Amino acid sequence: MYKGGYAGKTLWVDLTRQEAKSEPTDPELARLYMGGAGFGIKLLYDLVRPGTDPLGPDNILVFAPGPLTGTDSPCSSRMTVTGRSPATGAVGMAVTGGYFPAEMKAAGYDIIVIRGQASKPTYLVVNDGQVGFRSAEKLWGTNTLDCQVFIKEELHDHNYRIACIGPAGENKSLMAAIINERRAAGRKGLGAVMGAKGLKAIAVRGHTEPSIADPGRFSASRTQLLKRFKSSRTLYRGLSNYGTSDAVDVTCELGIFPAKNFTATGLFRPIEEIGYERQAQDIIRRNPCYNCPVGCSQVRLAQAGDYKGTLTEGPEFEASFALAGDTGVTDLSALYLADRLCDDYGLDNMSVGGAIAFAMELYEQEIISAQDTGGLELRFGNHAAMIEVIHQIARRDGFGAVLADGVVAAARQIGRGSQRYALHVKGLELPGYDVRGAKAHGLNYATSYTGADHNRGYAAQEIFGSSIPVAVDRLALEGKPELCFWNQVVETALCDCPTFCSFLFSNADAFLQPADPGLSQELTEYRVATIADLLSGATGIELSPADLVRVGERVNVLARCFNLREGFTRKDDYLPGRLTDEPIPGGPSKGQHTSREQQDWMLDRYYQLFGYDARGIPTRERLCQLELAPVADDLAALGLESQ
Amino acid sequence: MHITCRWYGTLKAIVGSRESCLELPEGTTLGGLARALREACGEEVYHLLGGDEPFGYLRVLVNGRDHFTLRALDTVLSPGDIVTFMPPMVGG
Numbered sequence: 001m002y003k004g005g006y007a008g009k010t011l012w013v014d015l016t017r018q019e020a021k022s023e024p025t026d027p028e029l030a031r032l033y034m035g036g037a038g039f040g041i042k043l044l045y046d047l048v049r050p051g052t053d054p055l056g057p058d059n060i061l062v063f064a065p066g067p068l069t070g071t072d073s074p075c076s077s078r079m080t081v082t083g084r085s086p087a088t089g090a091v092g093m094a095v096t097g098g099y100f101p102a103e104m105k106a107a108g109y110d111i112i113v114i115r116g117q118a119s120k121p122t123y124l125v126v127n128d129g130q131v132g133f134r135s136a137e138k139l140w141g142t143n144t145l146d147c148q149v150f151i152k153e154e155l156h157d158h159n160y161r162i163a164c165i166g167p168a169g170e171n172k173s174l175m176a177a178i179i180n181e182r183r184a185a186g187r188k189g190l191g192a193v194m195g196a197k198g199l200k201a202i203a204v205r206g207h208t209e210p211s212i213a214d215p216g217r218f219s220a221s222r223t224q225l226l227k228r229f230k231s232s233r234t235l236y237r238g239l240s241n242y243g244t245s246d247a248v249d250v251t252c253e254l255g256i257f258p259a260k261n262f263t264a265t266g267l268f269r270p271i272e273e274i275g276y277e278r279q280a281q282d283i284i285r286r287n288p289c290y291n292c293p294v295g296c297s298q299v300r301l302a303q304a305g306d307y308k309g310t311l312t313e314g315p316e317f318e319a320s321f322a323l324a325g326d327t328g329v330t331d332l333s334a335l336y337l338a339d340r341l342c343d344d345y346g347l348d349n350m351s352v353g354g355a356i357a358f359a360m361e362l363y364e365q366e367i368i369s370a371q372d373t374g375g376l377e378l379r380f381g382n383h384a385a386m387i388e389v390i391h392q393i394a395r396r397d398g399f400g401a402v403l404a405d406g407v408v409a410a411a412r413q414i415g416r417g418s419q420r421y422a423l424h425v426k427g428l429e430l431p432g433y434d435v436r437g438a439k440a441h442g443l444n445y446a447t448s449y450t451g452a453d454h455n456r457g458y459a460a461q462e463i464f465g466s467s468i469p470v471a472v473d474r475l476a477l478e479g480k481p482e483l484c485f486w487n488q489v490v491e492t493a494l495c496d497c498p499t500f501c502s503f504l505f506s507n508a509d510a511f512l513q514p515a516d517p518g519l520s521q522e523l524t525e526y527r528v529a530t531i532a533d534l535l536s537g538a539t540g541i542e543l544s545p546a547d548l549v550r551v552g553e554r555v556n557v558l559a560r561c562f563n564l565r566e567g568f569t570r571k572d573d574y575l576p577g578r579l580t581d582e583p584i585p586g587g588p589s590k591g592q593h594t595s596r597e598q599q600d601w602m603l604d605r606y607y608q609l610f611g612y613d614a615r616g617i618p619t620r621e622r623l624c625q626l627e628l629a630p631v632a633d634d635l636a637a638l639g640l641e642s643q
Numbered sequence: 644m645h646i647t648c649r650w651y652g653t654l655k656a657i658v659g660s661r662e663s664c665l666e667l668p669e670g671t672t673l674g675g676l677a678r679a680l681r682e683a684c685g686e687e688v689y690h691l692l693g694g695d696e697p698f699g700y701l702r703v704l705v706n707g708r709d710h711f712t713l714r715a716l717d718t719v720l721s722p723g724d725i726v727t728f729m730p731p732m733v734g735g
Contacts, residue, residue: 233700233730233731234731234732234733235733237730237731238730238731238732238733238734239733239734242734243734244733244734244735245734246732246733246734247732247733247734247735249651249729249732250729250732250734253649253704253707253727253729254704254707255707271661272661276732277655317734317735318735437707454735455735458735460733460735463735464702464731464732464733464734464735465702465709465731471709471711471712472712473708473709473712474708474709474712475708476712503733503734503735587707588704588706588707588708588725589707
């Protein structure tokens with residue numbers, strides 16, 4: 001039984017009946033799944049039957065911070081939102097930060113589960129354990145910033161923290177995100193799930209800090225962690241000053257900054273136009289998450305360009321890739337405006353960039369014309385056309401209506417052989433690394449339970465030269481299944497469940513002398529042990545490093561079982577054809593691709609490490625080891641027994 | 644042979660440009676390049692490169708490959724190679 005860390009209550013909300021009830025947070029759920037993604041995925045597996053319409057009343061949305069959220073643990077105001085993704089049909093799990101997660105814990109809840117469908121637009125108010133439903137009819141149509149301002153005014157309290165959707169979610173764009181402050185639970189279309197439920201927003205307010213089971217132990221681990229942060233060569237010098245924008249420069253130098261729908265990787269390297277030094281000139285202030293000493297999120301103001309005067313919180317590296325690299329845009333102010341519009345409309349900027357880049361390639365290849373686009377010259381680099389089509393996507397107007405549900409739906413509608421230009425895994429558009437030149441990261445894209453998701457097992461070893469747990473050659477295949485397994489399991493265990501910022505996880509002490517494998521090993525163990533100790537101190541649940549890793553394995557395996565139940569198979573664990581068959585055309589990674597045979601080799605080994613058979617189905621023995629025996633019965637009933 | 648050095652962070656600020664071009668004898672290694680840069684770019688750059696024990700915590704890429712995945716300081720450079728010097732960077 002937990003004695004601290006958790007707020008102790010789970011809120012069950014039925015929008016159909018406009019009822020809410022509070023129950024104690026299940027101690028067994030806490031022991032086995034810890035929090036965040038673990039809570040979300042377990043509840044998704046238990047509550048959402050196979051084949052459930054993601055946009056129907058029977059899908060759920062689970063808002064779940066972790067046991068570290070709201071405590072004095074730094075960088076822990078993180079939260080996951082989980083449901084069945086309407087974009088992929090697989091697990092939809094997105095992570096966000098800011099202040100909402102800590103405020104939700106202070107309001108008294110570890111989990112908010114949203115079920116049903118409201119008959120009229122509604123928003124939910126949670127204030128120190130009191131729950132109310134309010135009409136959102138006046139709010140329907142507002143952008144995410146105005147929506148938050150309006151609710152604070154209506155509730156006469158500017159300290160509420162609000163997670164909401166914009167017009168994109170209301171219009172059920174499958175690229176819609178959920179926005180709190182200016183942070184996004186993006187990707188996977190969870191904003192559309194919220195829109196389909198008629199839920200415009202959740203407002204939370206509270207005054208109770210979670211108690212700490214063993215303050216001395218917790219405090220000692222926290223001090224250790226902060227010391228480690230201070231000694232890092234990247235956290236304060238890099239992330240604090242530049243945010244994530246320096247990944248533009250790094251990926252360009254590696255020749256893996258994807259450009260023009262992955263047709264010009266290595267040839268298009270806009271370092272001077274949108275790289276970190278250029279973006280740093282426009283920073284006007286930092287905007288850290290609650291209790292984060294680093295503050296990687298920054299507000300920028302365009303001081304030149306066609307959209308001079310545009311203010312945005314961002315862009316993160318991924319937006320710089322999607323709305324500049326992938327679309328061939330070099331006007332930094334256009335990137336800022338596109339980023340700002342995505343936040344305002346409640347759109348996932350990565351999928352939006354991917355969808356526009358896809359359309360631009362079709363236009364350049366003359367598969368579509370100005371007749372299809374309503375006169376828009378959707379050529380690579382045309383930033384005015386990009387801006388216009390973002391407006392259209394959010395409103396489902398004109399050609400935007402074709403792109404509003406992502407590349408798979410757009411290719412289906414356009415036809416004419418356009419499918420081969422639609423770059424995705426499991427229906428989710430590709431993130432900002434051309435993984436033809438980063439093999440473990442590529443395996444991660446292919447196997448992540450949410451689709452092509454860079455953050456479920458980020459290969460910092462390949463991208464940033466991290467030597468934890470081991471320094472690697474990014475182009476080698478050997479050892480990559482093991483590395484991908486480690487990244488996915490440990491990132492889940494150390495970040496997505498406790499919850500803890502994954503940037504710090506990948507980066508806090510990543511830069512060591514790679515010639516010293518002993519030190520790498522020591523710090524790898526130290527990292528896991530420190531978080532295990534911090535969690536044990538907070539919750540009173542004694543957690544060894546091995547226990548912690550086991551949680552990461554359990555959550556990943558259960559997520560895979562959810563996907564298997566929805567009909568996903570091994571064939572869904574491959575990279576798109578362009579990355580398999582077409583070499584990178586130029587630059588330092590020129591000639592790189594990852595053939596089907598190479599992917600098969602990695603996949604076989606990766607499956608073995610997770611305890612899956614060659615079809616990617618977990619063995620009964622493995623499921624029992626992870627205390628998932630009933631799941632083995634579920635799979636057997638569906639004819640999905642391992643061989 | 645012709646080698647291009649590409650600079651980031653403080654190194655770029657000191658050198659004053661993104662790139663420097665050097666003429667080096669055939670067969671020069673990465674360690675040899677570090678010594679040649681002392682003469683070409685001065686003591687401050689040499690010091691930031693790690694001095695007599697290059698390259699410390701810098702990230703050094705030879706044609707986009709981490710030098711430690713090649714032969715580290717013994718990596719033999721070829722004509723036209725691009726060597727990138729970056730401070731530790733993270734993001735994503």
